Amino acid sequence: MKDEVWHVSSAVISVMPGAMDAVAKQIASYENVEIHARDERRLVVTIEGRSSGMLGETLTRINLIDGVLGANMVFEHAEKAG
Numbered sequence: 001m002k003d004e005v006w007h008v009s010s011a012v013i014s015v016m017p018g019a020m021d022a023v024a025k026q027i028a029s030y031e032n033v034e035i036h037a038r039d040e041r042r043l044v045v046t047i048e049g050r051s052s053g054m055l056g057e058t059l060t061r062i063n064l065i066d067g068v069l070g071a072n073m074v075f076e077h078a079e080k081a082g
Helices: 020-028 052-063
Strands: 005-015 033-038 042-049 068-080
Touching: 005 020, 005 052, 020 033, 020 042, 042 052, 052 068
Parallel strands: none
Antiparallel strands: 005 042, 005 068, 033 042
């Protein structure tokens, strides 16, 4: 659709020690979420969707994963698709 707006955000996710593999596996299974970097305690992801609300819902789902200490949006960008 010509007037559709597409939103992209980045987020940093802090993870409890020992939980990284399980958390990363669950996040990787989410549609429109991509993991770009990780170390022992943090993940950097992008989240894409049709609205800020959709991005916020995904971030909330990530925050509720066992082993996640916090997921914080760092940046958001929106532009018309196509």
